Amino acid sequence: MNRKVKQGSKITRIILRIILLFLTIIMVYPLIWNIIASLKSNEEILESPWTLPDVLHFENFVRAFTEANIGGYVFNSILVTVLSLSIMLILAIPSSYVIGRFNFPGRKFLHNFFLAGLFIQPILIMVPLFLLVNDMKITNNLFSLSIIYAITNISFSIYLLIGFMKTIPKEYEEAAVIDGCGYISTLIRVIIPLAKPGIITVSIFNFFTFWNEYALALVLITSDEKKTIPVGLVNLMEVQRYATDWSALFAGLVIVLIPTVVIYIFVHKKLTEGMMMGGIKG
Amino acid sequence: MNRKRRTGFIVFCILPTLLLFSLFVIYPTIQVFSKSMYNWSGLGDGMTFVGLENFMDVLNDGVFLTSLKNTAFLMMVVPFITLFSALVLASILSKGNLREKSLYRVVFFFPSILSFVIIGILWSFIYHPTMGVVNSVLEFIGLENMQRAWLGDKDTVMWVIAFTMVWQAVGYYMVMYLAGMDNIPEELYEAASIDGATAIQQFFKITIPMVWEIVRITIIFSINGVLVISFILVQVMTSGGPSDSSQVVLHYMFQQAFRNANFGYAMAIAVFVFVISIGLSMLSNKLSEREN
Numbered sequence: 001m002n003r004k005v006k007q008g009s010k011i012t013r014i015i016l017r018i019i020l021l022f023l024t025i026i027m028v029y030p031l032i033w034n035i036i037a038s039l040k041s042n043e044e045i046l047e048s049p050w051t052l053p054d055v056l057h058f059e060n061f062v063r064a065f066t067e068a069n070i071g072g073y074v075f076n077s078i079l080v081t082v083l084s085l086s087i088m089l090i091l092a093i094p095s096s097y098v099i100g101r102f103n104f105p106g107r108k109f110l111h112n113f114f115l116a117g118l119f120i121q122p123i124l125i126m127v128p129l130f131l132l133v134n135d136m137k138i139t140n141n142l143f144s145l146s147i148i149y150a151i152t153n154i155s156f157s158i159y160l161l162i163g164f165m166k167t168i169p170k171e172y173e174e175a176a177v178i179d180g181c182g183y184i185s186t187l188i189r190v191i192i193p194l195a196k197p198g199i200i201t202v203s204i205f206n207f208f209t210f211w212n213e214y215a216l217a218l219v220l221i222t223s224d225e226k227k228t229i230p231v232g233l234v235n236l237m238e239v240q241r242y243a244t245d246w247s248a249l250f251a252g253l254v255i256v257l258i259p260t261v262v263i264y265i266f267v268h269k270k271l272t273e274g275m276m277m278g279g280i281k282g
Numbered sequence: 283m284n285r286k287r288r289t290g291f292i293v294f295c296i297l298p299t300l301l302l303f304s305l306f307v308i309y310p311t312i313q314v315f316s317k318s319m320y321n322w323s324g325l326g327d328g329m330t331f332v333g334l335e336n337f338m339d340v341l342n343d344g345v346f347l348t349s350l351k352n353t354a355f356l357m358m359v360v361p362f363i364t365l366f367s368a369l370v371l372a373s374i375l376s377k378g379n380l381r382e383k384s385l386y387r388v389v390f391f392f393p394s395i396l397s398f399v400i401i402g403i404l405w406s407f408i409y410h411p412t413m414g415v416v417n418s419v420l421e422f423i424g425l426e427n428m429q430r431a432w433l434g435d436k437d438t439v440m441w442v443i444a445f446t447m448v449w450q451a452v453g454y455y456m457v458m459y460l461a462g463m464d465n466i467p468e469e470l471y472e473a474a475s476i477d478g479a480t481a482i483q484q485f486f487k488i489t490i491p492m493v494w495e496i497v498r499i500t501i502i503f504s505i506n507g508v509l510v511i512s513f514i515l516v517q518v519m520t521s522g523g524p525s526d527s528s529q530v531v532l533h534y535m536f537q538q539a540f541r542n543a544n545f546g547y548a549m550a551i552a553v554f555v556f557v558i559s560i561g562l563s564m565l566s567n568k569l570s571e572r573e574n
Contacts, residue, residue, distance in 0.1 A: 009379070016378055023371075024389050026449070030404040031392075033415065037407075049415040091302065094295035104292055110300070117307050119563070123510050123532060124555060127539045127548050128313035129306065151302045158299075183291040212397030214514050219540060230399040234518055237403055246413075253400060264395050268388055271395075272457045 031257065038250040045246045060251035068239075070252045072225060073232030076142060080217075080228055081210045083146035088206055089199065091150060092157040097191055099158070100165030101173075111162070117155030122148075123215045130219045140222045148220070149210050157202045160274070164198030165191070201274035204267050211260070229256050314556065318549040329546075336550035346551065349522075349529040352440055356512050356530070357562070360447045361504035365497065367448070368455035373489045375456070376463035377471070387460070390453030398450070398511055402518030405446045409433050409519075433520050436527040443515055443528060451507065455500050462493035498570040502563045509559060531555050 037045055038060055040053040064070045098104075099111050122129070129148065130139075138144035172194060176186040192199070214230040221227055227235065233252060240249045264271070318336055322329045340346050371390065375383045393401065408415050409432035417429040432442045466489065474484050490497070513532035516522055522529040522537070531551060539548035 027389050049418050091299040095299040098292050098295040125310040128310035148306050151306045208395050214399050230397050
C-alpha cells in the first residue's frame with residue numbers, strides 16, 4: 001500500500017515536472033529569443049525565429065549605442081532612478097517615522113491621507129499632472145520628473161515603512177535621549193539603522209518602478225536627449241518600423257534587459273520577501 | 283520648550299511630504315473631477331463650462347464604448363486566469379516535493395520585473411505574422427490554417443493582449459500565495475488524506491480557504507493593475523488598432539488629451555475610470571467577503 005502511494009507520487013511528480021518545465025520555457029523564451037535576435041543580421045531575423053546567427057553580429061550593439069542613442073537613454077534613466085529614490089527616501093523616512101511612532105493631533109488623518117494615495121494611480125491623473133507641470137514650466141526636466149516619480153509612489157513606501165517603524169522597541173529611543181541625542185540625531189543614528197531592512201525593501205521595489213516607468217515620462221519629457229529608457233525604446237521601435245533595422249532594436253532591448261536581470265538575480269530574495277510582507281499585512 | 287521642539291520636529295518631518303503630495307497627487311485628482319466639466323481644447327485659456335455634457339458625449343462615443351468593453355473583458359478574464367493559475371502553481375510548489383522548486387519561483391517571477399514597454403515590444407514580435415514564433419510553431423505542427431496576424435486581427439487582438447498580461451503577472455501573485463501556503467499546517471492535509479480527500483478536493487477545501495485573505499487583496503490589485511498595464515501594452519503593441527478594436531479606456535483618454543487636445547473630454551473619461559475602479563474594488567471586496 002505504502003509503496004503504491006509512493007509510486008503514484010513519483011508519476012505525479014514527473015507530470016508536474018513536465019508541466020513546470022513547459023511553463024519555464026514560456027517564461028524565459030522571450031528573453032532568450034531576444035538575446036539571439038540581437039546577435040543576428042536583419043536578414044536572419046526576417047527569415048525565421050528559430051535559426052541561430054551565422055556570425056555573431058556584435059556591431060548591432062554598437063549601432064544601438066551610436067545611432068539609436070541607447071547610451072543617452074540609459075544615462076537619463078540612471079539619473080532619474082537615483083534622484084527619485086533619494087527624494088523618495090528623504091521624504092518617506094521622516095514622515096513614516098513621525099506617523100508611526102509619535103502621537104499628535106491629526107496623526108490619524110495624515111496616515112489615512114497618505115494611504116489614500118494607494119488608490120490614485122499616477123496614470124489616472126496624468127492629464128492634470130501634465131497641465132500642472134506645464135503651467136509651472138517644469139516640463140522636459142529630469143529633476144521635476146524625479147520629484148513626481150517619488151511623490152506619486154510615496155504612499156506605498158510610507159505604508160510599508162510605518163510597519164517597520166512600529167516594530168522598533170521604544171527603549172532604543174529612550175536610551176538615545178538619555179545619551180543626549182536630539183530628535184534629528186535619534187532619527188539618523190538610531191531609527192534609520194534599525195529600520196534598514198524596511199528601507200532596503202522599499203528601495204528595491206521603487207527601483208523597479210522608477211526604472212520601468214513609462215506613462216509619465218512619455219508626457220512630461222519632450223526632447224529626445226532627455227528621454228528615459230522605456231520612452232526611448234518605444235521611440236526606437238517606431239523608427240525601426242520604417243528603417244527595419246530590427247537587430248539594433250533587439251540589441252537595445254538586451255542592453256536594457258541585462259542590468260535588470262543581473263540586479264534581479266541579486267535582490268530576488270529581498271524582493272519576494274518584501275512582497276509577501278506587503279501582501280500579508282495589506 | 284521641549285514641547286515646542288517636538289512640534290517643530292513633527293512639522294519638519296511631515297511638511298515637505300504633505301506639500302508635495304498635495305500638489306502633485308491630491309490637487310491633480312481634484313482637477314480630474316472639476317475640469318471634466320469644461321470644454322478645453324489646447325493649452326492656456328479657452329475653457330468653457332459645459333456641465334455634464336462631456337459625460338453625455340462620452341456615453342454616446344462608440345470608441346469609448348469599445349474601449350470600455352475591452353477593458354471590462356480584460357478585467358474579468360485576466361485576473362481570473364492569472365489568480366487561478368497562480369493559486370494552482372503556488373500550491374504545486376508549496377506542497378509538491380520538488381527539489382528545484384526555488385528555481386521555478388525565480389523563473390516565474392522574472393516577467394514581473396520587466397518594464398511593460400519591453401514586454402510589449404517583445405510580445406509584438408512573438409505574435410508577428412511573418413517573423414513571429416506563434417505562427418512558426420503552428421506551421422511546424424501542421425496547423426497552418428490557424429496562422430494569422432494575431433495583433434492585426436479584430437477577433438484575436440484582445441485575447442493575445444490578455445495572454446501577455448497573464449504571462450507578466452502570474453509569477454507575481456504566485457509568490458504572494460506561496461507565503462500564505464507555507465503557513466498552512468501540514469496536519470490539515472494529513473487529516474484530509476486519511477479521510478480520503480483527493481488533491482483537487484484538498485486544493486479547493488483547504489488551500490484556497492486558508493489563503494483567501496490574500497486572494498481578496500490580490501483580486502483588487504489585479505483588477506486595478508489591468509488599467510495601467512493595458513494602457514502601456516496597447517500603446518506599444520497596437521495603438522488601439524486595428525480600427526480601434528483594441529482600444530482601452532486609459533489609452534483612449536491619452537489619445538483624446540495628447541493627440542486631439544480634448545483635455546476636458548479626457549478628464550471625463552478619467553472620472554469614469556476612477557468611479558469604475560473604486561466601484562470594482564468595493565464590489566470585489568464585498569463579494570469575496572461574503573464567500574468567505
